[in-house]
Amino acid sequence: MDWQFLFETFVSLISAIPLTLELAATSIALGAVLALSLALCRLSGIIVLEWFARAYVFVFRGTPLLVQIFLIYYGLGQFPEVRHSFLWPFLREPYWCAVLALTLNTAAYAGEIIRGGLLSVPFGQIEAARACGMPRLMQFRRIVLPLAIRQALPGYSNEMIAMVKATSLASIITLMEVTGVAARIISESYRAIEVFIVAGAIYLTINFLLTRLVHLAEYWLSPHLRQPAPYHPVATSVSPLEGNAR
Structure with a gap:
């Protein structure tokens, strides 16, 4: 093992x-917003919105992410309407094509995770909010959404880790992220094992730190798991005069 080369x-x-990290963070943040919209469409009871969300999830979960990246990066430019639209300055850039593909893909998976979290909220909590006179928007913002996030967070953390690893596919459209740089080094040195060991260790470290952050978020959102501070009663001394007066 050549430690100098490593x-x-x-x-x-x-x-x-x-x-x-930028690719992963941007796609996760944008995907979370889109995933929440898809989950609300699935639960809206409106047939058009519900079937649109179903079709979206079916398409993006049923096709490989690699194919989606190719279709967005190489396919959209074949349409004159796209090339002459205001979106073309973004869609001709590999970075934004990768962000778009990752966002659309993670939204399909995260939408189902969030939908499961929303369905897991106890109905008694919603009835209690209604009994307090809360409007529906306030119920969702203060009762339903925080509980749903807590329930969905363990599953959603797996999707975030998957997105960090999925950024490696961006190297196929010329983005020099970790895997892209690793492929360039391999083409120059022909030492694939050492290079991929280092690249794998970097991804492992990133995902380890991400897992720790998610655990901290779970701990913060779970007050019942936090031990209350021990109570030490303060002993008060009674003077002799007060004792005689009593």
């Missing part, structure tokens, strides 16, 4: 970590 590879791959 160190040089690690230094080279570090420069690509910000792009990997």
Whole structure:
């Protein structure tokens, strides 16, 4: 094992970590908003919205992410309507094509996770909010959504980890994130094992830190798991005069 080469590879791959984190964070944030919209469409009771959400989830969960990236990056540019639209300055850039593909893909999975979290909210909590006179929007914002997030967070953390690993597919459309830089180093040195060991260790570290952050969020959203501070009663001294007066 050439430790000098491993160190040089690690230094080279570090420069690509910000792009990997940026791709993952942007797609997760945008995907969460879209996923919440899909979950609300599924639960809205409106047939058109419900079937649209069903079709969306079916398409993006049933096709590989690699195919979706290819269709967005190589396919959209074949339509003149797209090339002459205001979206073309974004869609001709590999970065935004990767973000769009990752966002659309994660929204399909996260939408079902969030829908499960919304369905898991006890109906008694909603009835109590109604009895207090809360409007529906306030019920959703203060009662339903926090409980749903707590229930969906363990499953959603798996999707976030999957998105961090899925950013490696962005290298096929010329983005130099961690896997892209690793592929370039391999093409120059022909030492695939050492390079991928370092790249795998970087992804493992990122996902470990992400898992710790999710555990902290679960702990913060679960007051019943936090032990109350021990109560130590303060002993008050009674003077002799007060004792005689009593």
